[in-house]
Amino acid sequence: MLKLKPKFDLHRDVVSDLLRKEASLCRVKDEAASTFSLSGVSAEYSGPVDTCILNIERGGGILYSWKGATGTTKIGKYDPNTKQNKLLYTFDQQVCVSSCSLNKEETLLAVSLAQRTKGQERLRPMSKCLTLLIEIHPINNTKVLKAVDCRVRVQFLYPETDRSSVLESHLLLLTEDGYVDQYHILLTKQEGYRVVVVNPDRLSKAVERVVEDFSWVQWDGHTQRLYYLTHREKSVLHCVQFYPNHNCETVLELQLELPANPFSKVTFVNLGFDHYHAVRPEQELIRMEVFTNRIGSMCVCWSHAPHDIQELTYTLVLVHKGCSKMFKVSLDSGGSCLKAKQLHPLFIPMGYYILVCLQGYFLHCINTRQQEMLCHSLFLSGRDAVLGPEGELTCASVLGGEEETGTALLDLSSGKICTAELCPAFLLQILRADTPSCAARTDRQRLAALHCLLVYMGNDPNLELKIIDWLCDSVTAFGSFDHIQEFILASLYRISYDKSLGLDKVLPYSSVFDKKEIPMCLLEVPGVSCTTELHTEPVFRGKARGLQGFWSELQWNTEKMKYLEAVPNPRYRTSYIQADWDKLRSETRSSSSHPKHLEENTKKVLSVVDTWSLDKKLVPLFQEEDHQQRALIGLMVDKLREHLNRHLPRLGKKKIDSLVVSYVAKLLELIRHMLESVWLKYKLGPHVLCLTQQGSSAEWAVFHFMLRILEATRGLCLPLPPGYHTLLAVLGVRCLPHQTFLQYIDHGLLQLSETFVSRLMTALDNSDANEKLKFSILKRLPEPMEQRIYQLWDHPVSSASISRDYVRTLLEKHNKNKGFAFTVRDKPGFRPEFLPLTYLAKVLSDVEEQALNPFEEQENVDARFVEETALKQTLILLGFEDK
Numbered sequence: 001m002l003k004l005k006p007k008f009d010l011h012r013d014v015v016s017d018l019l020r021k022e023a024s025l026c027r028v029k030d031e032a033a034s035t036f037s038l039s040g041v042s043a044e045y046s047g048p049v050d051t052c053i054l055n056i057e058r059g060g061g062i063l064y065s066w067k068g069a070t071g072t073t074k075i076g077k078y079d080p081n082t083k084q085n086k087l088l089y090t091f092d093q094q095v096c097v098s099s100c101s102l103n104k105e106e107t108l109l110a111v112s113l114a115q116r117t118k119g120q121e122r123l124r125p126m127s128k129c130l131t132l133l134i135e136i137h138p139i140n141n142t143k144v145l146k147a148v149d150c151r152v153r154v155q156f157l158y159p160e161t162d163r164s165s166v167l168e169s170h171l172l173l174l175t176e177d178g179y180v181d182q183y184h185i186l187l188t189k190q191e192g193y194r195v196v197v198v199n200p201d202r203l204s205k206a207v208e209r210v211v212e213d214f215s216w217v218q219w220d221g222h223t224q225r226l227y228y229l230t231h232r233e234k235s236v237l238h239c240v241q242f243y244p245n246h247n248c249e250t251v252l253e254l255q256l257e258l259p260a261n262p263f264s265k266v267t268f269v270n271l272g273f274d275h276y277h278a279v280r281p282e283q284e285l286i287r288m289e290v291f292t293n294r295i296g297s298m299c300v301c302w303s304h305a306p307h308d309i310q311e312l313t314y315t316l317v318l319v320h321k322g323c324s325k326m327f328k329v330s331l332d333s334g335g336s337c338l339k340a341k342q343l344h345p346l347f348i349p350m351g352y353y354i355l356v357c358l359q360g361y362f363l364h365c366i367n368t369r370q371q372e373m374l375c376h377s378l379f380l381s382g383r384d385a386v387l388g389p390e391g392e393l394t395c396a397s398v399l400g401g402e403e404e405t406g407t408a409l410l411d412l413s414s415g416k417i418c419t420a421e422l423c424p425a426f427l428l429q430i431l432r433a434d435t436p437s438c439a440a441r442t443d444r445q446r447l448a449a450l451h452c453l454l455v456y457m458g459n460d461p462n463l464e465l466k467i468i469d470w471l472c473d474s475v476t477a478f479g480s481f482d483h484i485q486e487f488i489l490a491s492l493y494r495i496s497y498d499k500s501l502g503l504d505k506v507l508p509y510s511s512v513f514d515k516k517e518i519p520m521c522l523l524e525v526p527g528v529s530c531t532t533e534l535h536t537e538p539v540f541r542g543k544a545r546g547l548q549g550f551w552s553e554l555q556w557n558t559e560k561m562k563y564l565e566a567v568p569n570p571r572y573r574t575s576y577i578q579a580d581w582d583k584l585r586s587e588t589r590s591s592s593s594h595p596k597h598l599e600e601n602t603k604k605v606l607s608v609v610d611t612w613s614l615d616k617k618l619v620p621l622f623q624e625e626d627h628q629q630r631a632l633i634g635l636m637v638d639k640l641r642e643h644l645n646r647h648l649p650r651l652g653k654k655k656i657d658s659l660v661v662s663y664v665a666k667l668l669e670l671i672r673h674m675l676e677s678v679w680l681k682y683k684l685g686p687h688v689l690c691l692t693q694q695g696s697s698a699e700w701a702v703f704h705f706m707l708r709i710l711e712a713t714r715g716l717c718l719p720l721p722p723g724y725h726t727l728l729a730v731l732g733v734r735c736l737p738h739q740t741f742l743q744y745i746d747h748g749l750l751q752l753s754e755t756f757v758s759r760l761m762t763a764l765d766n767s768d769a770n771e772k773l774k775f776s777i778l779k780r781l782p783e784p785m786e787q788r789i790y791q792l793w794d795h796p797v798s799s800a801s802i803s804r805d806y807v808r809t810l811l812e813k814h815n816k817n818k819g820f821a822f823t824v825r826d827k828p829g830f831r832p833e834f835l836p837l838t839y840l841a842k843v844l845s846d847v848e849e850q851a852l853n854p855f856e857e858q859e860n861v862d863a864r865f866v867e868e869t870a871l872k873q874t875l876i877l878l879g880f881e882d883k
Helices: 010-033 200-205 424-431 443-456 461-473 483-494 501-505 550-566 574-588 596-612 627-647 653-681 697-716 724-735 738-746 754-763 768-779 783-790 796-816 832-850 863-878
Strands: 002-009 052-056 062-067 073-079 084-090 096-102 108-114 129-136 139-148 152-156 168-175 179-190 194-197 207-212 214-220 225-230 236-242 248-255 288-293 297-303 311-318 323-330 346-350 353-358 362-367 378-381 396-398 407-411 416-422 528-534
Touching: 002 010, 010 062, 010 073, 010 084, 052 096, 062 096, 073 096, 084 108, 084 129, 108 152, 108 168, 129 152, 129 194, 139 168, 139 194, 139 200, 168 214, 179 214, 194 200, 200 207, 207 214, 207 225, 207 236, 214 288, 288 346, 297 353, 297 550, 311 353, 323 362, 346 396, 346 407, 346 416, 362 443, 378 443, 416 424, 424 443, 424 461, 443 461, 443 483, 461 483, 461 653, 461 697, 483 653, 483 697, 501 550, 574 627, 596 627, 596 653, 627 653, 653 697, 697 724, 724 738, 724 754, 738 768, 754 768, 754 783, 768 783
Parallel strands: 096 152
Antiparallel strands: 002 416, 052 062, 062 073, 073 084, 096 108, 108 129, 129 139, 152 168, 168 179, 179 194, 179 207, 214 225, 225 236, 236 248, 288 297, 297 311, 311 323, 323 528, 346 353, 353 362, 362 378, 396 407, 407 416
């Protein structure tokens, strides 16, 4: 499920380098001690360096300590950018470093030391703790900041500033006694390069108490935020934001539904990195994490105190959605026996997903943006529930950050840092049901995997091609959802989802929402129960109410979600335009024109598509006027824009108009891209447009795939690219028997476009089979199109039709001419043997100048030809002559 990319290896990147440096130090000692040695062979250091990771700063620098050849403790830094190790400080004896932090300018080092136990070689945390501030540019004074009987964590603030030289630093001290202090340290330069603390004896007066009496605390170094709970307000989460000017304030308070007395004693566990955990004693441990995303989302996750090793309970509060979700997962009793203290999952943020993993038991990939249904979150169990191949990470810890594509994980046992990403190859395997390993996959898992691939990872063109290839190979559709509809909606959602969280509830996301009855297999996960409740709104304080960026987005998202939960049907459904489309289609059936504003919408969309596809003319689309599809394109733009303006006015009309045009253009581009992909897959060329040849098996496969696209778009009332129906009809007449082809037309699967019929009339000869097909098609055409098509077919029937239409036009004009009088017997050339025909000829002769000639506007009509044609047609109809 997860793909791990090595980012840091303590042994490879640090220990090997330290061994070389310690060996060099041993050689210097050896040369000094063996001045009379003639061999010249120097000693090599082979002892352990006892390396320990201490901290990872905001810039990525990794701080560590080690015991060198001299028996003293040293502190160093590994720079991931330069791949270099740097010695920061050397103590004059062996000490136990429990916490360490380096300021941004690398001029100050804060260290928390635990006293040494007599008679032990390794250092263990003791009750007495010293916190030191050391000047290291160059190494100079050391100042004791605090001496207490509890553990202390130290952390320099890393403000974002444009200044190249900053002569001040700000240090946080977090203690197990439950308080957080901030030291404001002023610096000065001496002799042009020495950086020293101003008035070090007065540091105790430059302390600001930030938090007091906390029971749980978490530091997020990437966002410079401190989250905490207090003993007095046990279930109220507070957030302190540290600003670039070193000021800080409480910006958020959130009421949580935590168990009674969730944290009674503060104990710092593991290492101090970005997240500091304050927890209860081990047997009653509750893990809690807060994750944010810069687009304005916040998730508070915790696992409940385990009471039954057969079931695990965890809760996610989606602050940006105004709801909380509590999951209860039944654990497989056939697995290895777990102790209660092991029943705590690891929460891993992965973009807008939260992964909840209990190694070897389950891995739950929770969609925090589309959380309404379980089918949009992926749940795996058994052998799939491992971190990396073969469960590489056995004791993982999450390093904070807001990366969209991956999350850094530290394996405490091996000292390795890996970037964890969702594995697209694994998700593609879930989609394919024809492999033995994926035969047991459910539709629910496939739907979740498909959305993860398309939305979360969909920017990879190669990945999109693989998904289209899967769609083409999947002849049998899933019973619970249409995967082409899901592909289209998820791909369209991807182009706009990162613009605003408010779009999650407004834009189409899945065809499942349009179903009248949702299959139970999409609503339930065996062994998993989910309880969703509305959550109390957070209280924003201080500058958070006026800040731009994360806090303004989070505040707007919570307010907007409250509104969207109250209004009926806030999500745009493509079926909303069905009634308008039926009405518009009936109006445009007899005319090629439609409302002007819809045509303007269509022009905007097609101009964007034309820009995207200038160099891609593999499939003949966008090369003809398809009046119905143009009308539907304009209508969709109109209705979607109206919907977004009603529910998300904050985006602004200009941004909404751009978003909507891009959305519909992407729809047309996506369908074109799907056709081009299958065109290349089956190696089709221009010969498929020839109507005189029989279609191949490859063309039949493409024809079937295009029919599935047509069915999917018709079910969602989505427009198709102009020319799509023509191309589909061309493949249909090549691949299908004529009778079957006509049945496809009668059932609405194929649509007769004027371009297709014109090509068919001129390309096919007048053999018996082709003539029968042409007559059958002509009968199915609307009258205006039929009149235009007759003029293209060189056939006696078409000539007769033209004559009849011409006569009808003349007679209609004659009837409208009220002043016209006609006496048959008074005119020369009167033939009484066939009065109707004589009358007709005379009418034509008298009013022919009042009508347009369909053959040539500037020439007179050959009345004799019309007369003979009408007579011959009458004889044929009466059965006296053959054609």
